[in-house]
Amino acid sequence: MKHIPCALTIAGSDPSGGAGIQADLKTFQELQSYGMSVITSLTAQNTTGVQGVYHIPTDMIEQQLTSIMNDMPIHAFKTGMIANVDMMKVIEKRVPEINAPYIMDPVMVATSGDPLISTQAQQYLCNHLLPLATVVTPNIPEAETIIGEKINTEDDMKEAAIQIVKHYGAQAALIKGGHIKGDAVDFLYDGNNMFTFSAQRIETKNSHGTGCTLSAAITAFLAQGASFYDAVKRSKTYITLAIKHSLPLGNGSGPTNHWAPRINETTKLEEIKS
Numbered sequence: 001m002k003h004i005p006c007a008l009t010i011a012g013s014d015p016s017g018g019a020g021i022q023a024d025l026k027t028f029q030e031l032q033s034y035g036m037s038v039i040t041s042l043t044a045q046n047t048t049g050v051q052g053v054y055h056i057p058t059d060m061i062e063q064q065l066t067s068i069m070n071d072m073p074i075h076a077f078k079t080g081m082i083a084n085v086d087m088m089k090v091i092e093k094r095v096p097e098i099n100a101p102y103i104m105d106p107v108m109v110a111t112s113g114d115p116l117i118s119t120q121a122q123q124y125l126c127n128h129l130l131p132l133a134t135v136v137t138p139n140i141p142e143a144e145t146i147i148g149e150k151i152n153t154e155d156d157m158k159e160a161a162i163q164i165v166k167h168y169g170a171q172a173a174l175i176k177g178g179h180i181k182g183d184a185v186d187f188l189y190d191g192n193n194m195f196t197f198s199a200q201r202i203e204t205k206n207s208h209g210t211g212c213t214l215s216a217a218i219t220a221f222l223a224q225g226a227s228f229y230d231a232v233k234r235s236k237t238y239i240t241l242a243i244k245h246s247l248p249l250g251n252g253s254g255p256t257n258h259w260a261p262r263i264n265e266t267t268k269l270e271e272i273k274s
């Protein structure tokens, strides 16, 4: 039997389908990894913002994980919205047992500006979960929270990536440039080398779920055995096409388009123009 790559997401639900668990599973499916999910919180949200949140009791989060771990292979997994310290403690305990590449999207605030995790959880994430991550994928505000310094330039982004690996113990850090002017440039530091992934900035308000989608794509590729560099490069192409063809749905920041990368699967990153 052919190897079946299995990817798991541990994250919150976005019923409007643009971010969280729903974005992750769509991405796993498109990239041909078998998708599984542990839901940490149910949000009531749409393209305009977050209207409500219900946190799943921690024993149920643990039970979901146990059901998967007792029966299914996990070749790579990611975390997204983990709202509080009790949930983080469950994940911290289980990460070594899962024993697969761990992609951490340190989700803190939604695109709409609504906070998704508590302030204590931000601290716990930095001190306890970051050292377990194979790769962490902060946007600029998240990287600023982690290192406690402002990030204004590409040099600051590179310095943040180095600090996160050297100080906090993540194996690699990908700092995403969606929240800074100019081209959409991301920097990956793997403890030895700094890699740059650059795409032309696409003018659109529809960027709901871009971070979730990028980290899910990296998870899907790592589950298939890709190298770090290849996983990030292919994921950057995937997200760039998904943003370029993003969907004008809802009254706020619409979702990315997961069919677009399939249609354009031979496209090179440098060729994508807005």
Ligand SMILES: Nc1ncnc2c1ncn2[C@@H]1O[C@H](COP(=O)(O)OP(=O)(O)OP(=O)(O)O)[C@@H](O)[C@H]1O
Residues within 6 Å of the ligand: 019, 109, 110, 111, 138, 139, 140, 176, 177, 178, 179, 184, 185, 186, 199, 200, 201, 202, 203, 204, 207, 208, 209, 210, 211, 212, 214, 236, 239, 240, 243
């Ligand atoms: N307008 C854009 N044009 C092209 N690429 C973009 C654009 N905005 C973001 N990206 C890319 O999308 C990916 C996600 O980056 P971003 O910094 O937006 O993450 P994020 O803030 O975590 O996303 P989210 O909107 O889910 O919170 C990165 O590769 C980034 O460079």
Ligand SMILES: Cc1ncc(COP(=O)(O)O)c(N)n1
Residues within 6 Å of the ligand: 011, 012, 013, 014, 019, 020, 021, 043, 080, 081, 107, 109, 110, 111, 112, 116, 207, 208, 209, 210, 211, 212
């Ligand atoms: C459940 C959940 N997880 C993550 C995000 C972040 O995504 P975005 O920053 O695009 O709103 C979100 N809005 N909801």
